[in-house]
Amino acid sequence: MxxxxxxxxxxxxxxxxxxxxxxxxxxxxxxxWVINPWDELSLTRALELKDDPSGGIKxxxxxxxxxxxxxxxxxxxxxxxxxxxxxxxxxxxxxxxxAAQLAEVIKKEQFDIILCxxxxxDFNGSLVGGMIAEFLGVPSVSAVSGIKMxxxxxxxxxxxxGGKELVSVPTPFVAVVQKGIAKEPRIAAMRGIMMAxxxxxxxxEAVAAGSLTEIxxxxxPVPRSACKFIDAENVAQLIDLLQNEAKVI
Amino acid sequence: MxxxxxxxxxxxxxxxxxFELVSYASEVAKMMNTSVTALSLGKVDETELIKLGKYxxxxxxxxxxxxxxxxxxxxxxxxxxxxxxKENADVIIISNNNSxxxxxxxxxxxxxxxxxxxxxxxxxxxxxxxxxxRAYSGNAFAHVVIKSKVKIITLAQNSFELIEKQGNPAxxxxxxxxxxSMIKTKVKxxxxxxxxxxxxxxxxxxxxxxxxxxxxxxxxxxxxxxxxGAATACSRPVSDEGWRPHEEHTGQTGKIIAPNLYIAVGISxxxxxxxxxxxxxxxxxxxxxxxxxxxxAAQYGIVGDAMKVLPKLVxxxxxxxx
Numbered sequence: 001m002x003x004x005x006x007x008x009x010x011x012x013x014x015x016x017x018x019x020x021x022x023x024x025x026x027x028x029x030x031x032x033w034v035i036n037p038w039d040e041l042s043l044t045r046a047l048e049l050k051d052d053p054s055g056g057i058k059x060x061x062x063x064x065x066x067x068x069x070x071x072x073x074x075x076x077x078x079x080x081x082x083x084x085x086x087x088x089x090x091x092x093x094x095x096x097x098x099a100a101q102l103a104e105v106i107k108k109e110q111f112d113i114i115l116c117x118x119x120x121x122d123f124n125g126s127l128v129g130g131m132i133a134e135f136l137g138v139p140s141v142s143a144v145s146g147i148k149m150x151x152x153x154x155x156x157x158x159x160x161x162g163g164k165e166l167v168s169v170p171t172p173f174v175a176v177v178q179k180g181i182a183k184e185p186r187i188a189a190m191r192g193i194m195m196a197x198x199x200x201x202x203x204x205e206a207v208a209a210g211s212l213t214e215i216x217x218x219x220x221p222v223p224r225s226a227c228k229f230i231d232a233e234n235v236a237q238l239i240d241l242l243q244n245e246a247k248v249i
Numbered sequence: 250m251x252x253x254x255x256x257x258x259x260x261x262x263x264x265x266x267x268f269e270l271v272s273y274a275s276e277v278a279k280m281m282n283t284s285v286t287a288l289s290l291g292k293v294d295e296t297e298l299i300k301l302g303k304y305x306x307x308x309x310x311x312x313x314x315x316x317x318x319x320x321x322x323x324x325x326x327x328x329x330x331x332x333x334x335k336e337n338a339d340v341i342i343i344s345n346n347n348s349x350x351x352x353x354x355x356x357x358x359x360x361x362x363x364x365x366x367x368x369x370x371x372x373x374x375x376x377x378x379x380x381x382x383r384a385y386s387g388n389a390f391a392h393v394v395i396k397s398k399v400k401i402i403t404l405a406q407n408s409f410e411l412i413e414k415q416g417n418p419a420x421x422x423x424x425x426x427x428x429x430s431m432i433k434t435k436v437k438x439x440x441x442x443x444x445x446x447x448x449x450x451x452x453x454x455x456x457x458x459x460x461x462x463x464x465x466x467x468x469x470x471x472x473x474x475x476x477x478g479a480a481t482a483c484s485r486p487v488s489d490e491g492w493r494p495h496e497e498h499t500g501q502t503g504k505i506i507a508p509n510l511y512i513a514v515g516i517s518x519x520x521x522x523x524x525x526x527x528x529x530x531x532x533x534x535x536x537x538x539x540x541x542x543x544x545x546a547a548q549y550g551i552v553g554d555a556m557k558v559l560p561k562l563v564x565x566x567x568x569x570x571x
Binding site: 011013014016017019026037038039090093094095096099105115118121122123124125126127128129130131133134135138139140141142143155159160161162163164166167168169170173176179180183211212214215216217218219220221224225227228229233235236238239241242243246248249 | 283347355363388395498553
């Protein structure tokens with residue numbers, strides 16, 4: 001079986017976000033770009049599955065839709081252990097456009113298990129995975145917190161309200177993964193970094209596909225009012241404020 | 250032209266988020282001079298369906314079929330899109346919860362409809378259609394223009410107040426030609442905890458961080474939660490250490506929640522933690538370090554040792570609940 005991990009290139013999660021061009025886009029000056037945290041965990045789990053020879057996973061490929069400037073993030077994924085990579089040459093517009101591009105490539109390259117992170121830490125859409133599945137007409141399972149191979153077939157843990165389910169779907173399928181899929185993201189070793197330089201990155205040109213949405217303004221969150229401190233010896237005052245001022249208890 | 254919502258049920262019952270969805274949709278419909286149709290899939294009694302009318306559903310379409318008892322995103326999206334086409338829907342609204350996130354993107358492709366995901370306010374305008382949503386994990390909000398004819402909104406949980414209306418909705422029962430071959434997701438096993446307040450549903454959450462020092466120190470925190478009728482949560486280091494189950498982890502890579510009250514005990518307030526809780530209406534911080542960043546996010550703070558403060562809080566809460 002072949003696994004594809006879709007990766008997004010996002011600002012490091014500790015970045016202080018600033019905007020430019022009349023608050024229509026993010027100011028990228030000094031921004032460190034990383035693999036989207038959930039995609040990194042998906043990649044880690046994909047590699048763990050491949051490490052077990054009895055699981056029958058032959059290869060792990062990463063795919064990214066983005067401009068040449070996102071290449072360092074793709075190389076990072078290769079250094080962590082992906083066998084090869086695909087980049088679709090496009091400036092990201094919206095989830096629909098990105099999913100359409102990825103679906104086109106998946107049709108050509110054929111994968112059995114397609115992993116996508118639950119959301120990207122920049123646009124927080126939680127859309128691309130499900131969209132790819134619909135473009136391909138294949139099943140998708142969302143809120144996936146575990147995936148393992150049993151007798152050559154994938155078994156998926158899906159989070160539901162107040163619990164979890166073990167489910168299976170026929171391949172190919174898309175799994176949209178979240179917390180729990182892998183414990184810690186795998187870190188690139190020196191050998192991996194050396195090898196990544198020569199691993200293949202296939203570049204596809206984008207197909208024609210329009211976007212359905214666009215962001216026309218970003219706003220910073222409204223700062224909260226200053227914290228009201230209550231004496232640790234007089235906690236009843238806090239309860240009084242929560243009951244009579246905030247009215248939340 | 251109409252607004253259609255998909256109202257999920259849990260063992261035949263609706264939840265607060267279902268009524269939030271109807272209340273929200275009813276206001277959107279008012280902005281567009283149209284009505285709200287609610288679609289329910291699976292077995293739900295008429296007495297339960299009628300509750301949707303109380304929050305503004307003008308018409309309720311109910312499709313009872315045992316095959317809808319667990320989620321298959323492909324089949325659900327196909328049914329919802331067929332009904333949306335038949336009802337001539339311009340706007341489809343779904344909760345931004347686990348199942349909403351599974352269904353909305355598939356619907357988007359089927360209907361070539363743009364999605365505003367995790368929307369937390371009424372549309373800023375109808376023409377052009379602009380929605381307001383969280384971006385950069387809570388460090389920003391975006392105004393998203395949906396350009397397609399049909400629009401999809403997934404509504405962030407606990408972001409919209411319930412609005413009661415006088416309503417007498419028409420209930421239409423439909424049968425949908427589905428057969429088991431359409432359901433590709435086979436459920437092999439379900440593990441469910443019952444009787445626990447769900448973190449994502451809770452109005453009040455009490456959460457512990459590394460400042461709790463040891464998993465043995467949790468009883469007073471749990472006691473405070475139970476006195477307040479709250480759910481318990483924790484920060485990432487706590488779940489990574491295995492002090493608490495990972496389902497309790499709130500933060501950027503864990504659960505993203507928006508309760509009315511979030512009480513952070515022994516949590517310093519790293520950016521990644523705040524990303525998961527910054528939409529809470531009120532944040533209370535209890536921490537020994539007066540310079541901890543959590544106090545910048547909190548409206549109320551106590552500088553002090555959790556082990557001393559928590560038992561006193563439990564007493565004070567019990568006093569007012571008498």
